[in-house]
Amino acid sequence: MTVAAGVGYVLIALGPALSLLASVIAKKPFLILTLLSSTLFWLISLIILAGAWRAFLPVKSTELWPYSILILTSVGFQEGIRIGFWRLFKKMEDMLNAFADRVSKPRLFLTDKMLLALAGGLGHGLAHAVFFCLSLLTPAFGPATFYVDKCPSIPFFLISAIIALGFVIIHTFSMVIAFNGYTEGKRKDQIFVPFAHLIAALITLINLVPGGCNIGLPLLCIMAGTTLYYSWQLVWRRLTEHQTTRSSD
Amino acid sequence: MPPPDDPPSTTTAATKTSIIDSLGVEIVGVMSPVSICMLLVVLILTSLSSPSTTSSTSPPPVTAATLIYVESDSDSPSHKLLGAVLDAAAFVALIAAATFVLVLLYYYNFTSFLKNYLRFSVFFVLFSMGGSIMASLLQHFSIPLDAPTSFILLFNFAILGVLSVFSPAVPILLRQSYMVSVAVIVAVWFARLPEWTTWVLLIALALYDLAAVLCPHGPLRILVELASSRDEELPALVYEARPADSSHPVSPPASTPVASLGSVEMQPVSEASNSNSSSVDEEERSPLVSSPPVVRENLSNFNHEQVRESNNSNHAVVEMETGESETLPLVEREGFRSSSNSDSEFEMFDSTRGIRLGLGDFVFYSVLVGRAAMYDLMTVYACYLAIISGLGCTLILLSVFRHALPALPISITLGVIFYFLTRLLMEPFVVGASTNLVMF
Numbered sequence: 252m253t254v255a256a257g258v259g260y261v262l263i264a265l266g267p268a269l270s271l272l273a274s275v276i277a278k279k280p281f282l283i284l285t286l287l288s289s290t291l292f293w294l295i296s297l298i299i300l301a302g303a304w305r306a307f308l309p310v311k312s313t314e315l316w317p318y319s320i321l322i323l324t325s326v327g328f329q330e331g332i333r334i335g336f337w338r339l340f341k342k343m344e345d346m347l348n349a350f351a352d353r354v355s356k357p358r359l360f361l362t363d364k365m366l367l368a369l370a371g372g373l374g375h376g377l378a379h380a381v382f383f384c385l386s387l388l389t390p391a392f393g394p395a396t397f398y399v400d401k402c403p404s405i406p407f408f409l410i411s412a413i414i415a416l417g418f419v420i421i422h423t424f425s426m427v428i429a430f431n432g433y434t435e436g437k438r439k440d441q442i443f444v445p446f447a448h449l450i451a452a453l454i455t456l457i458n459l460v461p462g463g464c465n466i467g468l469p470l471l472c473i474m475a476g477t478t479l480y481y482s483w484q485l486v487w488r489r490l491t492e493h494q495t496t497r498s499s500d
Numbered sequence: 501m502p503p504p505d506d507p508p509s510t511t512t513a514a515t516k517t518s519i520i521d522s523l524g525v526e527i528v529g530v531m532s533p534v535s536i537c538m539l540l541v542v543l544i545l546t547s548l549s550s551p552s553t554t555s556s557t558s559p560p561p562v563t564a565a566t567l568i569y570v571e572s573d574s575d576s577p578s579h580k581l582l583g584a585v586l587d588a589a590a591f592v593a594l595i596a597a598a599t600f601v602l603v604l605l606y607y608y609n610f611t612s613f614l615k616n617y618l619r620f621s622v623f624f625v626l627f628s629m630g631g632s633i634m635a636s637l638l639q640h641f642s643i644p645l646d647a648p649t650s651f652i653l654l655f656n657f658a659i660l661g662v663l664s665v666f667s668p669a670v671p672i673l674l675r676q677s678y679m680v681s682v683a684v685i686v687a688v689w690f691a692r693l694p695e696w697t698t699w700v701l702l703i704a705l706a707l708y709d710l711a712a713v714l715c716p717h718g719p720l721r722i723l724v725e726l727a728s729s730r731d732e733e734l735p736a737l738v739y740e741a742r743p744a745d746s747s748h749p750v751s752p753p754a755s756t757p758v759a760s761l762g763s764v765e766m767q768p769v770s771e772a773s774n775s776n777s778s779s780v781d782e783e784e785r786s787p788l789v790s791s792p793p794v795v796r797e798n799l800s801n802f803n804h805e806q807v808r809e810s811n812n813s814n815h816a817v818v819e820m821e822t823g824e825s826e827t828l829p830l831v832e833r834e835g836f837r838s839s840s841n842s843d844s845e846f847e848m849f850d851s852t853r854g855i856r857l858g859l860g861d862f863v864f865y866s867v868l869v870g871r872a873a874m875y876d877l878m879t880v881y882a883c884y885l886a887i888i889s890g891l892g893c894t895l896i897l898l899s900v901f902r903h904a905l906p907a908l909p910i911s912i913t914l915g916v917i918f919y920f921l922t923r924l925l926m927e928p929f930v931v932g933a934s935t936n937l938v939m940f
Contacts (some may be wrong), residue, residue, distance in 0.1 A: 288892075298921050321933070347519055359520070402598070456938060458937035
């Protein structure tokens, strides 16, 4: 609608991400590098997906089933990539620990590992927000606004900003959960992450139904809140366990 | 013997220095000015090109890059491609000739001529090219600034730029800002070239850079070897990513005055040891640090040499760092011996080596991103990520190979690949999904 509205939409989508960036990530240059590489990773996975789906695009109809296949394949691929990302992360951790031994500095703390997972997840979330929301926001800086047919009550830019916000939170914290789950070997955490991602993506399918966005948006926010809560519980538990094991030495 | 990973339980983890706190400072120190330059170029281009230039199909400026063929919309793609290739070949030939002239002049010690030519060209860029950009911005945003005031402001800006580019006494932050502004102005000017010409030119320049720096008789390689054999600064406009001050929260406050001296300290000694091994460094540093083998390892990991790259034909010139700057580090170094805090010295040597990146690289990265911005924002982000990752790869290779490396090829190749992949593959996929509000 105006520059103010455009900036407002950007801040809705990226507000928590920017505050995480400013308070946690910007202080340690290594986390910035981790963020950039995980963003690149997500971009490459998106390009591969787009390449695989190129022959079937554009999807002419707005039926549910082509989009659901799209979502199933995309989420499955991305979750598979996450395991690969975790393997890379383990290798990097080993390299960092070897380097730390060489210069006789302490090895990676638990908080360091969690910070690295957070930076990786935030990279994925930022990439999602940028490619799915921000790149379409350019008209929002102009004099008008836009409504999608299926959702005549909320401007398109606002919906995509809120969806992007939800997904930023989901991506960021599910990376923390996933890394902890793979490190500790807990099945529950490992299953939670792909599940949450899949459910959140399927919720956005509701937006294809006329008037569906009124239901889809709150559900997505609930999903994001669930992921946040789960990761909070997990991190709390791990930190208190770590504290007690350390103080009992 | 278990590694010392359990800090005493009395201190919290926040006050303990961890390994990831200071790793990667130099890389981020180079990436941030590149990012800022790209951001400014994208902002200027998008704000200047919105309403007016789409309607006016004014002929593109007659430049060295459009000597042979000027692209117009009515030509067939093959004709455009052929014309673009010819243009790019002519431009690269021109740059190669200019670089050879520069090498000759440097070889015969015409350094003061080169220095004055560089001053003139910086003034020209800042005053006239920067002035025209300023005029279009003032016009576009209807800023009420009268002509004499803007002339005086512009003149002051340009003169300060000329002074800051060459004098070692100017604060490093000012010099870095002027380097970035020169790069922004030149990149905005270059981005006005027609589309096919721009892409072919970028690829041709990446290939030229590869040849000029790595081939045994490439002009830039000769230049680097001449400069290192004379123990002088390289005669070019380079951006030095020195830390302006010690802003790490983990370094103890006692090291701050020591660290600020370090920003002067790191400079010419590294050049002296450019072609030799680090034996000179180790001797000079070992009395200052408690554990020499540790520092040696650290230096070998973080010992980034300079990255000397291709330059714009307008800007291939001399940077004047004469012998007097070489005495400064010896003077300042006395201050180090009194500081016995080995932690601060570790932080110090962690950040002493500054990476240097030629201004031509800034310009052509920004040209690529600016051209991507003329299509869509999605391609801008994809190209930005590609360039930054290419730059990261180049820096890693730099720490492995330890001599001057071309910074253009990897980044430009990745940038071009990602631009076309995004434009052709990703855009229909993502836009189709997100306009139907289906996201994952």
